[in-house]
Amino acid sequence: MARARQRWLPAFFIPLALAMAVLFGSVQAGATVSLPPKSADEILTMIAGTKVRALSGTLEQTAELGLPEIPTPGPGMGPGAASALEFLAGTHTARVFVDGPLRARLQILDEMAERDVVINGADAWFYNSRDNSAAHLTVPVPSEAEPQGPLSATPDAPDMTAPDMTAPNMPTPAAIAGRFLDAIDASTEVTVSGSSTVAGRSAYSLVLNPRSIGTLVDSVTIDVDSETGLPLGVAVRANGQVEPAYSIVYTTLDLSTPDASLFNFTPPQGATVTEKVLPAEPVRDSAAREGQITPGHATPGHGGTATGEGWESVVALPAGSAPAELTSNPQLSQALQPVTGGRALTTSLLSVLILDDGSVYAGMVPLERLQSAAASK
Numbered sequence: 082m083a084r085a086r087q088r089w090l091p092a093f094f095i096p097l098a099l100a101m102a103v104l105f106g107s108v109q110a111g112a113t114v115s116l117p118p119k120s121a122d123e124i125l126t127m128i129a130g131t132k133v134r135a136l137s138g139t140l141e142q143t144a145e146l147g148l149p150e151i152p153t154p155g156p157g158m159g160p161g162a163a164s165a166l167e168f169l170a171g172t173h174t175a176r177v178f179v180d181g182p183l184r185a186r187l188q189i190l191d192e193m194a195e196r197d198v199v200i201n202g203a204d205a206w207f208y209n210s211r212d213n214s215a216a217h218l219t220v221p222v223p224s225e226a227e228p229q230g231p232l233s234a235t236p237d238a239p240d241m242t243a244p245d246m247t248a249p250n251m252p253t254p255a256a257i258a259g260r261f262l263d264a265i266d267a268s269t270e271v272t273v274s275g276s277s278t279v280a281g282r283s284a285y286s287l288v289l290n291p292r293s294i295g296t297l298v299d300s301v302t303i304d305v306d307s308e309t310g311l312p313l314g315v316a317v318r319a320n321g322q323v324e325p326a327y328s329i330v331y332t333t334l335d336l337s338t339p340d341a342s343l344f345n346f347t348p349p350q351g352a353t354v355t356e357k358v359l360p361a362e363p364v365r366d367s368a369a370r371e372g373q374i375t376p377g378h379a380t381p382g383h384g385g386t387a388t389g390e391g392w393e394s395v396v397a398l399p400a401g402s403a404p405a406e407l408t409s410n411p412q413l414s415q416a417l418q419p420v421t422g423g424r425a426l427t428t429s430l431l432s433v434l435i436l437d438d439g440s441v442y443a444g445m446v447p448l449e450r451l452q453s454a455a456a457s458k
Contacts, residue, residue, distance in 0.1 A: 084099065088456075088458055089451045091278035098135075104341070107373075111221045115276070116276040116285060116307050118273075119272040119273065119285060120273065121129075121272055121273050122286060124273060124285050124287050124305055124310075125262070125271070125287070127285075127305060127310030128258070128262065128303075128305055128310050128312060130310055131255075131309050131311050132146045132180075132307050132309070133255075133311045133336060133340040134179075134180075134181050134182070135179060135180045135181065135336070135337070135375070136178075136179055136311075136334060136335060136336050136339075136341065137176070137177065137178045137179075137334075137335045137337075137339045138177055138178075138280065138331045138332075138333050138334040138335060139175070139176055139331065139333040139334075140174070140176075140177055140252075140253075140329060140331060140332070140457070141172070141173075141174050141330065141332050142172060142175075142328070142329060142331065143172045143173070143325075143328070144326070144327055145173075145322070145324060145325070145326050145428050145429070146326055146327065146430060146431070147427075147428050147429045148416055148428055150189060150424075164396070165366060167335075169418075173190075174189075174190045175187055175188055175189045175190060175191070176188040177253060178339040178343050178344070179253065179339070180338055180339055180341070182342065182343075183200070183201070183202050184201050184202070184343055184344040185198075185199075185200045185337075185344070186198070186199045186200070186201060186343050187199075187252070188372050189342075190243045191211070191309055191411065192212040194209070194210050195210045196208065196209050196210070196211075199344060199346040199347070200344070201344040201345065201346070203219055203220055203221070204217065204219065204220075204346075205217070205218040205219075205220055206346040206348075208348065208352070209426075212353075212356075213349060213352045213353065214353045214355075215352045215353070215354045215355070215358065216354070216355040216356075216357060217347040217354060217355070217356050217359045218358070219356075219357070219358045231297075233391075244387070244393055252329070253329075254303075254304075254312040254313055254314050254315050254329050254330060254331065255311060255312045256293065257312075257315045257329055258312035258315050259312075260300050261289060261303070261315070262360075263288075263453040264391075265289070266391055267292075267391075268292050268293055268390065268391030268393075269289050269291060269292065269391070269392070270289070270290040270291075271287065271288070271290075271291065271357065272287075272288050272290070273285060273287060273288070274286045274287075274288045274302070275284065275303065276307070276309055279304045279306075279314050279330060279331060280312040280313060280330075280331040280332055280333055280334040281305070281308050281333075281334070282308070282313060282334065283306075283307045284304040284305055284307055284313050284314075284372075285304070285305045285307055286302055286303070286304055286308055287302070287303045287305055287307075288300055288301070288303075289301040289302075289303070290301050291391070291392040292343065293392045293393050294393075294448075295390055295392070295393040295446060295450065296391075296392035296393055296445050296446055297319055297320055297429060297432070297443050297445050297446060297447065298317060298318070298320070298392055298430060299316065299318040299319055299320045299321075299322070300316075300317075300318050301316070301317050301318075302316045302317075302318075302325075303315050304317075304330075308458055309336070310450055311336075313330065313331050313334065314329065314330035315327065315328060315329050315332075316328035317430060318428035319430050320429075321429075322429060323365070325428055326355075326428075326429045326430050327430055361372065368409045382399075384399055385399065385402070387396040388454055389444070389446075389450075389454070390444035392445060392446075393444070393450065394444055394453045395443070395444040395450060395451060396411055396442070396443050396444060396446075397440065397441070397442050397443055397454060397455075397458070398440060398442075398443075399438045399442040400438040400439050401438070401440075402440060402441050403435045403439040403440070403441050417435070420434070420452070421434050421452075422437055422455075423435050423436035423437050425448050425451075427448050429442070429444055431443065432445075432446060432447060432450070432451055433451075434446060434448065434451040434452060434455060437453060440455070442454055442455050
């Protein structure tokens with residue numbers, strides 16, 4: 082396949098890193114609709130050529146990864162391990178607004194509270210109504226906005242794996258689908274599985290099936306808008322599970338440009354505000370800008386490496402990379418199991434191994450595969 086790339090950062094590791102803001106949702110597709118037949122390559126071309134750069138909509142989520150439900154953090158909106166694991170279990174709803182690559186807003190609707198992520202050019206705000214706290218981050222804006230994938234949001238935006246609060250790439254079905262699609266190679270069979278309706282729009286269902294038996298993933302289904310080529314939902318099924326273990330979907334969608342006032346944020350009266358500044362980074366080559374990992378090469382900005390190929394890839398981060406909160410917070414201990422030399426997080430789709438020296442191994446593979454990778458270092 083012409084657009085396949087020989088690189089693999091396990092795609093599900095991205096939602097883990099972005100989980101402070103990302104939402105996983107069960108794809109609520111409607112009845113089958115009649116659409117002109119298209120091949121997998123034709124649908125991939127539609128996705129690559131989509132011109133949608135603005136929208137507003139509602140996302141709903143259900144994550145069935147086999148983890149205990151983590152209570153919603155009370156004080157603060159800041160990223161952290163507790164916030165990350167919270168979004169790997171249970172159900173969440175959010176509103177999302179996007180206008181081009183530099184303006185986006187995500188409203189996470191908690192029970193009796195709301196959390197907001199607002200990105201407007203160089204300004205990123207994180208707000209939690211539960212304790213009226215806000216954090217403001219200033220990020221460098223590229224001098225020239227580069228063409229981006231459909232609604233991937235902030236170009237060159239720092240990711241949420243950094244130790245300090247950073248602006249996330251806004252989580253949308255298109256952004257999540259793009260991580261899987263960019264990694265298509267010979268280890269993936271790509272087919273079309275009928276059509277349906279999602280958020281009131283007709284959609285083709287594109288299915289990615291791993292040819293590997295060493296991955297936890299059974300299949301990835303991407304519902305693609307038949308008119309615009311915009312991914313409307315992503316469902317990831319684990320081996321041995323009938324229902325999606327992970328999915329993100331629009332339940333309502335409006336493709337008109339949101340009101341510009343939605344991207345202006347002023348902390349409410351009495352809010353506790355923390356200011357943070359992210360230093361500018363030197364210009365990197367195109368592969369680094371896209372966050373690409375080639376097996377055996379460093380992860381841009383994080384000193385990590387990827388070993389293995391395709392769906393069996395393992396990402397390794399060096400000693401000291403694991404946040405202390407992962408192993409010291411009593412709230413999180415229920416999600417980690419003790420193993421030889423450290424602790425592990427195991428789910429139906431993703432395994433994470435945290436060694437005593439703070440090195441981290443992760444992949445869409447069984448824990449034994451991570452332990453083998455660590456032992457070979």
